[in-house]
Amino acid sequence: MTATVERAPESGTVRRLLAGGLVSGAVLAVLAATALTAEEAVPGIALPGPLVEYGLPVLRVLLDLAAVAVVGLSLLPKLLGFDEPERTEPVMRRARPLAVTFAWAWAVLALVVIVFQTAELNPGALPTPGMIAEYVDNVGAGQGMLFSAACALAYAGFGLLAVRFGEKVPAELRIVIAFFGLLPIPVTGHAVDSVWHDPIMISMELHVMGSAAWTGGLLTIIMLVAADRGLLARVLPKFSRLATLALVLVSVSGLVNGLATMALTQGVELPGAVFTSDYGLLVVAKTACVALLVPFAAHIRFRLLPRIAERQGTAVAAWAAAEITVMGLAYGVAVALTTASMS
Amino acid sequence: MRRILTVLLFACAALLGVVTPAQAHNVLIGSDPKDGAQLATGPEKITLTFDQPVRQGFAQISVTGPDGSRWEDGKTAVDSQEVGVGVRPLGPAGQYVVGYRILSSDGHPVAGKITFTLTAAGPGTASQPAPASSAAAPQAPDLSAQAAEAAQNGGAGMAVLWIAAALVVLGGATVVALRRTRGPGAAE
Numbered sequence: 001m002t003a004t005v006e007r008a009p010e011s012g013t014v015r016r017l018l019a020g021g022l023v024s025g026a027v028l029a030v031l032a033a034t035a036l037t038a039e040e041a042v043p044g045i046a047l048p049g050p051l052v053e054y055g056l057p058v059l060r061v062l063l064d065l066a067a068v069a070v071v072g073l074s075l076l077p078k079l080l081g082f083d084e085p086e087r088t089e090p091v092m093r094r095a096r097p098l099a100v101t102f103a104w105a106w107a108v109l110a111l112v113v114i115v116f117q118t119a120e121l122n123p124g125a126l127p128t129p130g131m132i133a134e135y136v137d138n139v140g141a142g143q144g145m146l147f148s149a150a151c152a153l154a155y156a157g158f159g160l161l162a163v164r165f166g167e168k169v170p171a172e173l174r175i176v177i178a179f180f181g182l183l184p185i186p187v188t189g190h191a192v193d194s195v196w197h198d199p200i201m202i203s204m205e206l207h208v209m210g211s212a213a214w215t216g217g218l219l220t221i222i223m224l225v226a227a228d229r230g231l232l233a234r235v236l237p238k239f240s241r242l243a244t245l246a247l248v249l250v251s252v253s254g255l256v257n258g259l260a261t262m263a264l265t266q267g268v269e270l271p272g273a274v275f276t277s278d279y280g281l282l283v284v285a286k287t288a289c290v291a292l293l294v295p296f297a298a299h300i301r302f303r304l305l306p307r308i309a310e311r312q313g314t315a316v317a318a319w320a321a322a323e324i325t326v327m328g329l330a331y332g333v334a335v336a337l338t339t340a341s342m343s
Numbered sequence: 344m345r346r347i348l349t350v351l352l353f354a355c356a357a358l359l360g361v362v363t364p365a366q367a368h369n370v371l372i373g374s375d376p377k378d379g380a381q382l383a384t385g386p387e388k389i390t391l392t393f394d395q396p397v398r399q400g401f402a403q404i405s406v407t408g409p410d411g412s413r414w415e416d417g418k419t420a421v422d423s424q425e426v427g428v429g430v431r432p433l434g435p436a437g438q439y440v441v442g443y444r445i446l447s448s449d450g451h452p453v454a455g456k457i458t459f460t461l462t463a464a465g466p467g468t469a470s471q472p473a474p475a476s477s478a479a480a481p482q483a484p485d486l487s488a489q490a491a492e493a494a495q496n497g498g499a500g501m502a503v504l505w506i507a508a509a510l511v512v513l514g515g516a517t518v519v520a521l522r523r524t525r526g527p528g529a530a531e
Contacts, residue, residue, distance in 0.1 A: 042442035042456045044405025044413060097521050104517065111506070121401055121452055138398070141450035146506070153509050160513070160520045266394040267370050339451050 014317040015223055021325035022219065023065060029332025030061045033285070037278040037340045046123040056116040061335045063109040065328075066102045067148075067182055070155060072216025073099035074178045076224065077171040079217065079235050079242075085167075087231060091224050092167070099174075100159035103152045106181070110149035114142050144184035151181030182208050186338075200260050207253040214246035215327045222320040229311045236308055236316075240301055247297060251290045258283035258337075278340040282333055289330035296323035369393040369447040371455060378457035385433030385465045389415070389441050391457075396423045401446040404428040409437030414467070421445075432467035436460075 034057045039047055047053075073095050080088040118127040118135040125131070136142035155177045162169040186204040217239050225231050262268050262280060274280035296319060304314045373392040376382055389404060402421050406414040406428070416429040426445055433439065439461060444454040 039454050040456075042405075042444065042454050043407040043411075043440045044415075045403055045442040045444045045454060047444070047454065100517055100521070104514075107510070121446060138400070139446070139450040149506060150509075153506070153513055156513050156517065160516050163520050265370055266372055341453070 017321045018219060018222055018324055021321050022328040025325040025328030026061045026065055026332040027058055029329040030057045030335050033282060033333050033336030037336055048120045048123040052116055052119045056120060057335050059109055059113050059116060061332050063106060063113060064331050064335065066106040066109060068212050068216040069102040069219065070099055070106055071178045071212040072220035074174045075213060075217050076220050077167060079238050082167060095224055096159060096163045100156050100163060103156040103159055107149045107152035107156065110145045110152060114145045117141060140187060144187045147184045148181045151177055155181065179209055182212055196260060196264060200257055203253040204257050206249055207257060210246040210249040214243055214250065217242060218320055219324055222317055226317050233309050233311050236305060240305060243297065254286060282337040282340050285333045286330055289326055289333065292326050293323060369395045369397060369445065369453050374457050376459045380459040381462055382459055383463050385461055386430055388427055388429055390425055390427040391443055393424050395448045397421050397426050398446040398448060402426050403444050405442045406430055407440045407442065409435055433461050433465040434467040436462060436464045
C-alpha cells in the first residue's frame with residue numbers, strides 16, 4: 001500500500017530504529033529489573049557500590065547483545081545461500097567486517113565483566129590484577145567469561161580471514177565458534193545441585209543458543225537484507241522455519257529451566273514462590289515477553305510472509321523492529337534473572 | 344545444518360563434563376540462634392547453615408546491636424555448609440541483627456540477615472564500633488599473595504597473559520584488514 005520506492009533513506013531510519021530498540025529495551029529492562037531485585041542493605045556488611053551494582057548487569061546485557069549480533073551475522077551466509085554470489089556478495093561484504101567488530105566488542109566486554117565481577121565480590125576495594133587472577137582461578141563464573149572471551153577472539157581471527165578470503169572460510173566454522181562462545185555464559189548463572197543438574201544445563205544451553213539464533217537472525221536480515229526485496233523473498237521464508245523452531249525451543253526450555261530451578265531449590269515452595277520471590281517474578285516477566293512476541297512473529301509469518309514471497313513491499317521492518325525491542329526487553333530481564341535471589 | 348547441530352551437541356556434552364562439579368545457588372536453611380529467637384543470654388557463636396557448601400574466602404558475618412554497635416569477634420570461619428563467627432558477651436537488651444554475605448558455590452555473592460532479640464541485658468560493653476569496611480580489609484593481602492602464587496604456577500595469570508598477547512596481535516590485524524576493505528568499499 002505505502003510507497004516503498006525510496007529505499008535508501010528509509011533503510012537508514014529502520015536500522016537506527018532496530019539497533020536503538022534492541023539496545024535501549026535491553027538496558028532499560030536490566031536497569032529496572034536490577035533496581036527491583038537489589039540486594040537489601042544488611043547492617044555491618046559492605047555491599048558493592050552503585051557503579052558495580054548497576055554497571056555489571058548493563059555490561060552483561062551488552063555482552064549478550066554483541067554475541068547475538070555475532071551469531072546472527074554468522075548465520076547470514078547459510079541463510080543467503082551460495083548460488084548467486086553476485087547478489088549475495090555485496091551483503092556479505094558488509095556483514096563480515098561487522099561480525100569482526102562485534103566479536104571484538106564481545107571479547108572486550110567479557111574481560112571487563114570479569115573485572116566487575118571481581119569488584120562485586122570485594123566491595124570497597126578497587127580490583128587489582130592479583131584479585132582478578134584469584135577470582136578467575138577460584139570461581140567458575142570467571143573461567144566461563146574467560147573462555148567466552150577466548151572464543152570471541154578466535155572468532156575475530158577467523159572473521160578477519162573471512163574478510164580477506166571471503167566464503168572460502170567455511171561459514172559452519174564461524175557458526176560453531178560463535179555458539180561455542182555462548183556455551184559458558186549460562187554456566188555463570190544459577191545452577192541447582194541435584195541429579196537434574198545436567199539435563200537442566202543442557203536445556204539452558206539450548207535456550208541460549210535458540211534465542212541468540214532467533215534474535216540475531218532476525219536482526220541481521222532486517223538490517224542487511226530487507227532493502228533488497230528479491231533477496232528478502234528468498235531469505236525470510238528460510239529464516240521463518242528456523243524462527244518457529246527457536247520460538248518453541250526457547251519458550252519450552254525457558255519455562256522448564258525457571259520452574260525446575262525453583263522446584264529444586266530448598267526452602268522454595270513452588271506455586272507461591274512464582275509471585276513472591278524475585279526470581280519467580282522475573283520468570284513471569286520473561287514469559288510475558290515471549291507471549292508478547294508471539295503475535296508479532298505470527299503477523300510477520302502469516303500476514304506479511306506471503307506478500308514478501310511475492311516481492312511486494314511490506315511494513316516488515318517496522319514489525320520486526322517492534323519484535324526485536326521486545327526481544328531486547330527479554331534479554332535485559334534474563335541478565336537480572338541469572339543473579340536474582342530465589343527466596 | 345544437521346552436521347552443525349551434532350557438533351554443537353558434542354561440544355555441549357564435553358563442556359558439561361569439564362565445568363560442572365555441581366554448583367548451586369546457596370540458600371540459608373538454618374541458623375543458631377534461629378531467626379527471630381528470644382534469648383535470655385547472648386550466644387557465644389553464630390552459626391549459619393546453607394543448603395550447599397559455601398566457598399572458602401569472601402564470607403563475612405556481622406552482628407549489629409540495637410544501638411548500631413558491633414559484637415562479632417574474630418574472623419568468619421567456613422566449614423562446608425556452615426559459616427560461623429564468634430560473638431563477644433552481648434550488652435544491652437534489644438534486637439540484634441546478624442548480617443551475612445557469602446560466596447555461593449555457583450559463584451554469586453549471596454547476602455541476607457537474620458535477627459534475634461536479647462531479653463535481658465548482658466555484661467558486655469560496646470568497646471569498639473568497628474567500621475563497616477574492616478571485614479573486607481584483612482582479606483586483601485593474603486588474596487594477592489595467593490594470586491602471585493597462582494600466576495607462578497601458570498594458572499589464571501598465564502591465561503591473562505595469553506589473552507593480552509592475542510588481543511594485541513588480533514587488534515593490529517583488525518585495523519589493517521578493516522582499513523584495507525574500507526578503501527575499495529568506499530568507491531562503490
